[in-house]
Amino acid sequence: MEPYYFMLPGFRVTPSKSLKSTHWMGGEPFHANAKCDVCKRPYGQLWCIDCSDPKIPALHQPDFSRLSLYFCWTCGNDFYYEIGDRKGFKFKGYASKREPSSDFPYTNYPKVFDRIPIGIQRIPYEVEKCALLVLGVMGEGFEDSLGMMKPWMTASDRRELSAYYGRDVESPLDMRSDQLGGLPYLIQGAETIACPSGCTQRMRVLATVYSNPKNGLPMLAPREHPEKNNPFAQVVFHICPSCYCIHAGNRCD
Numbered sequence: 001m002e003p004y005y006f007m008l009p010g011f012r013v014t015p016s017k018s019l020k021s022t023h024w025m026g027g028e029p030f031h032a033n034a035k036c037d038v039c040k041r042p043y044g045q046l047w048c049i050d051c052s053d054p055k056i057p058a059l060h061q062p063d064f065s066r067l068s069l070y071f072c073w074t075c076g077n078d079f080y081y082e083i084g085d086r087k088g089f090k091f092k093g094y095a096s097k098r099e100p101s102s103d104f105p106y107t108n109y110p111k112v113f114d115r116i117p118i119g120i121q122r123i124p125y126e127v128e129k130c131a132l133l134v135l136g137v138m139g140e141g142f143e144d145s146l147g148m149m150k151p152w153m154t155a156s157d158r159r160e161l162s163a164y165y166g167r168d169v170e171s172p173l174d175m176r177s178d179q180l181g182g183l184p185y186l187i188q189g190a191e192t193i194a195c196p197s198g199c200t201q202r203m204r205v206l207a208t209v210y211s212n213p214k215n216g217l218p219m220l221a222p223r224e225h226p227e228k229n230n231p232f233a234q235v236v237f238h239i240c241p242s243c244y245c246i247h248a249g250n251r252c253d
């Protein structure tokens with residue numbers, strides 16, 4: 001089977017206090033023509049990653065200097081796109097298509113999310129090794145119990161994972177986080193998505209992004225009502241390892 005991760009190691013993505021960070025979440029789309037053609041709103045720019053960061057050599061390539069991860073929650077459609085410094089944003093089709101809903105995700109939904117600097121921190125080796133084992137072996141959604149994870153995890157592994165993720169890790173669901181690269185937890189398991197650009201590659205998982213009204217992206221609840229958030233919905237991005245076409249889609253439990 002072909003691997004479905006795009007790059008190792010993976011990185012945890014968190015809001016950064018450093019105004020010098022060259023990565024950010026939110027903000028106006030880096031590509032001026034990145035608009036959803038169903039609802040006509042600008043795509044939500046979830047992250048805008050500086051590909052020249054020496055920590056992420058897998059994203060050093062000649063066509064684009066910044067990687068923008070776009071999604072439209074108003075419509076919620078899975079879609080494909082390409083980006084390039086010269087060609088801008090290029091829509092490559094829908095994998096599914098719905099009409100926009102006027103009141104989703106919430107009233108007065110921001111046209112553009114606030115721009116907030118983010119940092120990318122390498123996932124510690126011991127945590128990633130354990131995550132690769134648990135998620136790579138089990139990888140199939142949230143119903144797996146601690147009992148099933150046990151053969152792959154010692155008590156000290158579990159302590160380490162719990163400390164890292166900030167919650168008791170009792171199932172793969174507890175390993176969810178905003179992640180770039182690596183093998184993130186996928187709420188609906190691994191998927192086989194073929195690149196639509198004719199290169200017949202299986203697309204690789206690139207990032208998982210969650211709604212976080214408190215100090216991240218208020219994708220599913222407004223900042224003033226963080227209790228209305230759904231912490232179990234993720235936007236999953238896949239990338240083609242040959243042509244860098246991107247697939248964006250949301251997955252929920």
Ligand SMILES: [Zn+2]
Nearest residue numbers: 036039072075
């Ligand atoms: Zn839309």
Ligand SMILES: [Zn+2]
Nearest residue numbers: 195199240243
């Ligand atoms: Zn491709």
